[in-house]
Structure formats: structure tokens, C-alpha cells
Amino acid sequence: MESDAEEEAAATPAAAGAPGAGRLKGSPELTVDADMREMAKTAAWSVSSCKAGNGVAALRDDNLNTYWQSDGAQPHLVNIQFQKKVQLQLVVLYVDFKLDESYTPSKISIRAGDGFHNLKEIKTVELAKPVGWVHISLSGADPRETFIHTFMLQIAVLSNHLNGRDTHVRQIKIYGPRPNPVPAQPFHFTSREFITYSTIR
């Protein structure tokens, strides 16, 4: 499971920032449901700007000590382009106010679309001195909108804590639903009897 495998047992407790309405704090653990999986392994990642040595690879290297540092004007953008339309449910970022202070993002906007030309904002969140993994769910209120279907996702850092110009982000993960192990089915199987008979190995 992702949570076990990738959990960085961070001893640092969650930041005790004043949780305003809708302000995310970040948790030391990456808790993701078992029925979700990381979707962006085969996607194309790019950033609007970066400092030498702190490039986009640091966002995907599963190492929380390396970070991406932007080097330009705000908003700083991380673009993720998929090879086909995918269903996405969750975006998780690892940021650390204690280490990065004014580099820590404070306002993040998530946009989705078919390409650079028709991105539309789907979610905005504000962070309050976060330390750890920040889970941003992409679902709407309506159960029909649990997933977004998109070719491209853009994570925009609109502003930082303490009005910093550039930003540090240490890791980003994107989650979506697992495909049905049995092909051509409308629903997943849940009971043991069905699952046992559902595939040949």
C-alpha cells in the first residue's frame, strides 16, 4: 500500500498553525486509500522555472530532502501532461514551513484541461504554515464529481508565506482510482467468492 511504502515517518508534528476555515496544515503521514493509485508515473512533468540543481526531477524522486525551487515571477507552475485522459482524485504535496519558511507556498490553485490553451481552475486552497503532506482532494461535492477527467493538470503556486517570491516544493503525487482487475465490468467486485473466480493467474 502506498501509505506503508512511502510513509516518511516524520517525527515533526503537524504545524500548529492557526487553522482558518479551509486552510490546510499538512500531516506527517501520507494516507491514501487502498483503492487509489499513483497516476503520474508516465506523465510529462514540467515547471515554469527552476534554479539549477533544484529542478523538476526533485518533485518525483521520493526524496523529501530534495526540492524544486522556482526562479521567476509568480505564479509558479507545475504542469503535468498525461498520455491519455485520466481520472484523478487527489493531489498530495509535501511542503515544510519549518525548513522553507518564506519559500513555503501559501495559496495554491489547481487547474485542469486538455492543454495549455484551455485550463480551467478547479480548486484553490490556502495553506497555513504546513509541515508534511498536504492532501488536496479534487472531488466536488456531488458524488458524480468524485473524479476529474483530464489530459492535463496544472498546479499553480500563487503566493508564498511571508510574501516570499520563489517557492520550494519537495514532492508531488497525483492519485486516481485503480482500474478494475477484471476487464469490461461496470463495477468492482468486493466479495471473496467473486474475486476468487474473477481471474486466472
Place this chain on the structure above:
Amino acid sequence: METLMVDRVHSSLRLFMHRNAIFLCERLCAQFPSETNVQLLATCYLHNNQPYAAYHILKGKKLPESRYLFATSCFRMNLLREAEETLCPVNEPNMEVPSGATGHYLLGVIYRCTGRISAAAEQFTQALTLDPLLWSAYEELCILGIAEDTDECFSESTALRLQQEHTSTPTLVKSNFANENRVLSSRVSASLRDISPKQIKQLHANNIAEVSGYPHVRPTALHVQNSSTSNVPQFDTPSPTAAQTSSIMPPPLFRNVHAYQNTISGDAPTKQKANGVNQPLRRKYMDEARLKKVSGRLFNSDSTSIPRRSERLKDTATNSNSNTSQFGGNGTGHSSGSRYEVIDEMWTDNISGTSSSVSTADGRSFEQDKAERILLQDSKLALGIRELLGLFRTLGEGFRLSCLFKCQEALEVYRKLPESQFNTGWVLCQVGKAYFELVDYLEADRYFELAHRLSPCTLDGMDIYSTVLYHLNEEMRLSYLAQELISIDRLSPQAWCAVGNCFALRKDHETALKNFQRSVQLDSRFAYAHTLCGHEYSALEDYENSIKFYRCALQVDERHYNAWYGLGVVYLRQEKFEFAEHHFRRAFQINPRSSVLMCYLGMALNSLKRNKEALEMMEKAIAADKKNPLPKYQKALILLGLQKYQEALDELERLKEIAPHESSMYALMGKIYKQLNILDKAVFCFGIALDLKPPAADLAIIKW
């Protein structure tokens, strides 16, 4: 000095002192260069796992034994073309395949590895005809799916034929490590087979003449058991004495004994050379054998010697190396006592070569009682042969049926085995496999566990066992099994398959893939490892690679229906429905009893809009296995597609009784009600479905 050195070499090989043997043999070859000594050196190298050395020294040699050893070395080094060329030279189509049955077997394996199935089948059949007790040949035929009924292969007539040609071969084949043993015993019996009945008579005559000789023989039996590379010239010497001392046998016996001894040594375990020259001799004697069969029976003196042999039997738990080894010892002493040694050793080694054990002796005894009432006294031989053939019949039939996926019948056949044979690793694994194919994972689990407990070092069926645990979702036991297997043998592909299954169960497909790839690296002829790699790539949605690996699996073993199934699933996902249907059908043709396969075939047909056939297939699947809920569910799905809502609902209602806790079922019912606009029922069903906690994807659909 030469014979002394040869004797020492054999003794070293027998006692597994390979380096000593190699050293001595190299000195021997330097001092007395002759092809037979070179063959002996090659054998030493092969024993020491240095096929390249054997290859080097044997290159270009023409004697049949040399050719056989050379072919074996080539095979071990994966130089299949050369091996084939040696065994069956293109330029000389009439040259006989050396080493008789085992040569044909090796050639068959080479053909199979290079994809020439029909030629391989031919070779295996040939091998089996030459030596009916060559189990490996029969096994290969079963795997190719074209083995004939065991009643024909191991029939009464075969028994008679063997009897005429053999001295006795008690059926002390333990099912454990059965293949090796059977190969060994087959060698033994193969060699015995070549003995003409005159030989038997001679033995009987010997028994009559000098019963007292036996006690002397006993202690010598052990020390002369060296693995020999049948130095043919050495065996010439005993035979004249044999002929001379035999007062009863006519002169031709000399030839027979000669031939017999040569061929015995020749048909010894693979590393031995066969004297191809003797093959024509053998065949001639076979006919004479039938004539003499009756007279052979009149010599009952065996009975006195048998008890002694069976005692020796229990003492000497050697493997068939000893079988061949004895012949090396023959070169040394040539008193009349040694003659009996010769023959006795052949008996002993034949007996011991089939790795005797007390339990098998017991198993033999009750059959023996029955047999004795029927046959006359001499028939330890006839008895032994029949017992062995009977055992082969049962095991062979069971194996054949399970390869044809007629698992219920196979299980019945296996149950006929005596308990001692049944409670062995090989048989229990086969039984477990049969249950696995029947999708009865609980029973399979039980049997595999028993097998593993009884013989923890049999790794052969353990990959299937790990799959069974995977299906049963037993994480703990699967990881324990995997750890155990790795600790037993880190270099066995089955162990890594088990580890991979462990990770696959936890949905960590990348690590699982790594492990399966290790397994493939360890043995690229292990079809299941390729298939499992394919499954993992498919789970990672890397369809190109998964197709590649499934195809690799099929290259190794065309009847591996899991690979056909895997390809079908990939094409189904890629929406190439024609391809999917074709592959599922191929899988179905190989295993026509699997309800899961029928279900998938139905699904493919449904996607192709061939709804009538799809429904028929689903009906078949439902009938094939009552416990499988899936075909009924699929049937309902198809009916929904055909807009036959009421029938679909009926089907689902029936299904509800069998599998009441399946959220997808209720979801489907809800969907149908929604279509029918019976909204309150729809809501009700969806509610139940939600209660059963489906994954998020379903939640979205259900909450409409």
C-alpha cells in the same frame, strides 16, 4: 594399472569426490589414451558440473557413447544446434541415435526447446517404445498433450516384453523425486530390458548352480558400485566365463550376456554412454526372448535369492549411479564368483537404483501376495515388472489426465494409489494442482500444504501453491512460504515466483515484476514465470510488454493456457475484441473444463455482439461449476445489454442467494431498476451496495 585407475575413478565418482576423480582420470587419459578413457573423463567433468570441459575433450569423437556425452554437454551449455547435430547428423541420416531410449529422449527435448513439437513427440514416443519405463519420456508426451493411454503404454504386452528382456526390477520407485528415480529406474529397466531371456535363464541357472555364491556376493555388492562409463572391452572378459560355466545355456548365451552387460552399462544414467552397436543385437534377442519366455519361467530358483536381495535392497539405498558403477568393477575380478557378482550387482543395483525404502517394500508386499497366487514362482521378475508397470499406469494416467485438464478423473486415478505412494511430495503436488485447475483453492491449499510439509525440499509445485495462496488472499502464509522457499534455494525460479506473488497480493506490482523477472532470469524455460511477468505488466497497464512476455511463455510451452488467457485479457482491455475472442478460445481448447475461461470467452463474445453464443457459453460455464458466481453475473450483464431486464433481474435474484455480500451485484440490480424506472427499489439496492463498501469508482456511479 589401467583397470586399477578406472576402478579408482569410478569409486571416486560414486562417492562424489569429483576433483579426485578428475585428477585420476586425467592421469589415466595421459597414460592410456583411448576413447573410452576420454569418455570416462567427460563423465567426470559432467558430474562436476563442467559441461564445457566435457564439450572440449569430446568434440569430434565418433563413438556412440561419446556422441551421447557430447550431446549432453552441448545441451547443458545451451548449444542446442550442436547437440542436435551430434545426435542426429544431417549428413548421415542412417546413423542411429546413440544411447537408445535416452538418446531419443534428449533429442526430443532439444526438438521441443527449438519448437519442433511433432518431431519432439516422435522422439519421445520412440524413446518410450525402446524403454517403456522411461518415465520422463511419457511425462513429456503428456505435457505436449499427446500422450496415449497408459493402458497401452504400460500394458500387459509391455510387461511381457519387459519380462522377457529383463532380470527382475522390483517396483520400488518412490514417488518422491519421482522423475529422477523413474529416469534412473528406467535406465535400470532399460538396461534390464536388453537382457535376453537367456540371460535370465542363465541367472536362474546360476541360482540353481551356486546358491551358496550369494552370501559372498553381498559384501562385494557395495564396493564394486562405481559409476562406470561402461568400458566395453572390460565387459567382454566376464562373459566367456559366464558362458563356460553355464552348463545349461547354449553358446548364444555368451553373446547375450555380452550384449546384456554392454547394454546395461549403456543404458545407465544419462552420463553413461550406450553402446549403439548393441541395439541391433537387442532387437534380435527380443524375438528370441518371446520364444524362451516360457522356459524362463521354469527356473524358480530366484525365490531363494530374492529375500537376500530384498534385504540388500533395504541396506543399499543407493541411487542408480551404483547401477552403472558395478560394471566398472566387473573389469577387475574374473572368478566365477565375480560372475555372480556381476549379475548380482546388476540385480542389486537395479533394485537399489530405484531407491528402495521400507515403505515401498510394504507397498509391494500386498500386491505381491495377490500376484503370487496368480503367477508362478520365478515371477519375482514378472511380478516386479508388473508392479512397476502398474504403478506407472496409475501415475501416468493421473498425470496424463491432469495435463489434459480432466482433473476430476485425474483425482480419482490418483486416489487409487497405495497410501505410501500417495503421501509423497510429487503425488500430493499433482493432486493439489488438479484441485487448483478445478478452482477449488481450499482443497488445493490443503494438499499443497501437506506436500510441503512432507517434503519441504520439493520446489516443483510450489509456484502453483503460491498462486493458490494468492487467490485465497492469505498474505501471512504466502509471505511465510516465500521466505521459506528462498531460504531453501535462492536459485530456484519457483521461490522467486512465490515472492513475486506476495508483492502482487499487496498490489505492489513493480516489485512483484522485479521478482518475476529474476525468476525468468534463473530459468528461461519456466513458462509460468513469463506468464506472471505478463500479468504484472498488464496490471501496470504496460500492454506491449505484457504481450511480449505472454508470447515468451507460449514459446516455451504452447499449452500454457494461462498465457493464452492473459493475451485475451490484454486484447479485451485494448478493445480488440476479435483477438480477445481468438485467444480465449485457444485457452478454452486447451482447458475445456474451466468455468472461468468459459466465462471470459462469453464476455469476449458479448463484446463482439455475438450475444446468442455468449449466452450459451455462460450457460456452459454455469453448468461446469456450480460454485462459480461469476457466469451468472455475466449472464445478467449480457441480458441487461440485450435489454431483457426481467430475466437479468431473475438471474441476479438467484445469484443473491449464493453470494449475498457482493456489492456489484446489488449495484447492477439497482441499475436495472433504474432503467425500469422502479426507483424505490433502485435506491434500496444501491443502498445495500453502498453498505458493502465498494471502491471509490463504484461509489461515483452508484451515487448517481
